Amino acid sequence: MRDDWLRADRLPHIYCAGCGNGTIMNCVLEAVDQLGWNMDETVFVSGIGCSSRAPGYIRTDSLHTTHGRALAFATGVKMANPSLHVLVFTGDGDLSAIGGNHFIHACRRNIDLTVVCMNNYIYGMTGGQGSPTTPIGKTSTTTPYGAAEMPFDLAELAVAAGANYVARWTSYHVTELTKAVVAGIQTPGFSFIEVRCQCPTSYGRRNKYRQPGDFITYLRESAVLKDRWDRSSAGEELPSEKFLIGEFVRRSRPAMGVPDEA
Amino acid sequence: MQGNVACAEGALAAGCTFFAGYPITPSTEVAEHMAAKLPKRKGCFIQMEDEIASMAAIIGAAWTGVRAMTATSGPGFSLMMENIGYAVMSETPCVLINVQRGGPSTGQPTMAAQGDMMQVRFGSHGDFSIIALAPSTVQECFELTAKAFNLADQFRCPVFLMADEVIGHMRERITIPDSVQIVRPKPLQEGMLPFAPEDDLIPGFAAFGTGRKIPVTGLTHNEKGYPDSTNPARHESLVRRLVDKIETVRHSIADYEIVNEEAEYVFVCYGSPVRTVQEVVQRAKTPGTGYLHLRMIWPFPEQLLSRFPNVKAFIVPELNLGMISREVERHVCVPVISAGKIGGELHAPDELVAIVEQLRSGGCP
Incomplete structure (x- = not known):
């Protein structure tokens, strides 16, 4: 049962009303439960930020580490004991700003980790500063006149850096997300699942998605199925307000930290 | 044998099976020797993308119950500071070798210095204590590195071997014993909370994967390991304990x-x-x-x-x-x-x- 994976004595959690992180945790726990993972052989690792509080609510060994460094800590856990299941929760700022170097190198090494990135376009815990995924023109406390920098496409970055499995979904696509986590876990090597999710408090409030429902509608309507786009687009560029969802890559490049088949 | 190699041999003799590092003069020979030896002993050598990651990786590895080490010099040591504080706060046993060179900044990569002696003690933010050793011979490089692992396990803190370029690159004849004394962390007793100290102010240790479901965090935490960062009394008792577990025994462990x-x-x-x-x-x-x-x-x-x-x-x-x-x-x-x-x-x-x-x-x- 999924609920068995949660530390009831840690409740209530710190997430704001309407936050997308709980939905994503739910999908991940559903996935590991479906796979029959043993709690005692599972380690959740995270960095700093709203996303990174998730492992603390899960009833396994966990490492809530320093900002941006979750993948480096997870590398140590997995390489020292490949028989452990190691799953990383991270966020857009944690993973791609302060932790960007660890991200591309973990992809390159193709370490057998599953990484779920809660991309809410913002630094939520510190009150809504712009991140490397804040879209151009969007407002945050550090982009009061609209973000001017090009955002990262985290899924494409992971593909380019060498990860064996990469997918992107949103907090609306719970069934697909759960399946993607299962597929990612089952793919030896580095698996990266980006989840675009709502932050009504710090991002939505300043960008006309104050209501969680409006935010999720925006995510759903902005998302374009990658398969469909690849078939029909004839090479044209995706409109900048849209983003692709689906499986970006599933391959079997040499990986590290894969448990011995014994 | 060269001092840096003696450090690596001391680590291997102590049962170190995990090394994460990043090349930096004048410490690189430690990493090179571990890279040559560890794979043959079913250990893991991994060259990380920087020293921040190296420090992170040895902490992660240490939580699986292995003996883990990194080696660096001034600039890399500066990069490690935040995660050193994490090792202190999370009570993670690990060993760092700092083959000191001239600073500040890039300074003198190939020249000896002892300019990191205050940084090792106070460099990470907040109040804390650590254990730092310094070798003056190649023999001591071997012996003190082996000893550092015992101290790290006993006191559950990062332990530093503060060598310098002269000792690291010096060659002397040394005696390597057939075996060295090994003191592993005392186990976390059944029914004890993972961060509840015993009489010596040190909690028992249980590795990841042994069923104890330990939540480790760098936040101020209670004895369960749960974050409790706005409670002044909690912070004071935790941080005072982290300091006192080392400072109260400073005369009995003096070397x-x-x-x-x-x-x-x-x-x-x-x-x-x-x-x-x-x-x-x-x-x-x-x-x-x-x-x-x-x-x-x-x-x-x-x-x-x-x-x-x-x-x-x-x-x-x-x-x-x-x-x-x-x-x-x-x-x-x-x-x-x-x-x-x-x-x-x-x-x-x-x-x-x-x-x-x-x-x-x-x-x-």
């Missing part, structure tokens, strides 16, 4: 050598300057001199300074502009002469003899 307790002029030394001091005191037999050689610098065993009843002045030759000399100064009522030297060369014996002679003639060096 030192005293020569000539009757001396009037006492050198306090550690690392490569010990060699010059030995020349001045023992071989040249400079009258009235003795020394306190500290193999463990932090926690600082200040009671040792009172072992010299006739002392007129302490002289602290070190390869910095006066770091440990200040620590000595705050514990004694006689003059403390800082004989700091930077640039990369060791003190010549004559330089130290001149200080003694000047003191004896009533001058102030």
Whole structure:
């Protein structure tokens, strides 16, 4: 049962009303439960930020580490004991700003980790500063006149850096997300699942998605199925307000930290 | 054998099976030796993308129950500071070798220094304590590295071997014993919370994957490991315990050598300057001199300074502009002469003899 994976004595959690992180945790726990993972052989690792509080609510060994460094800590856990299941929760700022170097190198090494990135376009815990995924023109406390920098496409970055499995979904696509986590876990090597999710408090409030429902509608309507786009687009560029969802890559490049088949 | 290689051999003898590192002069030979040896022992060597990641990886590895180590020098050491604090707060046993070079900044990559002696003690933010050792011979590189793992496991903290470029690259004949003493962390007893201290202020340790479901965090936490960061009493009791578990035993774990307790002029030394001091005191037999050689610098065993009843002045030759000399100064009522030297060369014996002679003639060096 999924609920068995949660530390009831840690409740209530710190997430704001309407936050997308709980939905994503739910999908991940559903996935590991479906796979029959043993709690005692599972380690959740995270960095700093709203996303990174998730492992603390899960009833396994966990490492809530320093900002941006979750993948480096997870590398140590997995390489020292490949028989452990190691799953990383991270966020857009944690993973791609302060932790960007660890991200591309973990992809390159193709370490057998599953990484779920809660991309809410913002630094939520510190009150809504712009991140490397804040879209151009969007407002945050550090982009009061609209973000001017090009955002990262985290899924494409992971593909380019060498990860064996990469997918992107949103907090609306719970069934697909759960399946993607299962597929990612089952793919030896580095698996990266980006989840675009709502932050009504710090991002939505300043960008006309104050209501969680409006935010999720925006995510759903902005998302374009990658398969469909690849078939029909004839090479044209995706409109900048849209983003692709689906499986970006599933391959079997040499990986590290894969448990011995014994 | 070279000092850096002796460090690696000491780690291997102590059962270290995980090394994460990043190349940096003058420590690189430690990593190279581990890279050659660990795969043959079913251990793991991994070259990380930077020193921040190296420090993170050894902490992650340590939580699986293995003995884990990294090695670096000044610039890399600076990058490791935040995660060193994490190791302190999460009570993670791990060993770091710092083969010190001239700083600040890139400074003198190939020259010896002892300029990180305060950084190792105070470099990460917040209040804390750590254990730092300093080798003065290649033999001590081996012995103190092996010992560092025992201290890390016993006290559940990062332990530092503060070598320097001279010792790291020096070659001496050493004796490697058939086996070294190994003290692993005391186990987390059934029914005990993972961060509940025992009488010695140290909690028992259980590795990941052993069913104890330990939540580890760098946030101020309760005995379950759950974050509790806005409770002043919680923070105070936790951080005081992290300091006290080391500081209260500083005299019993002190590792030192005293020569000539009757001396009037006492050198306090550690690392490569010990060699010059030995020349001045023992071989040249400079009258009235003795020394306190500290193999463990932090926690600082200040009671040792009172072992010299006739002392007129302490002289602290070190390869910095006066770091440990200040620590000595705050514990004694006689003059403390800082004989700091930077640039990369060791003190010549004559330089130290001149200080003694000047003191004896009533001058102030």
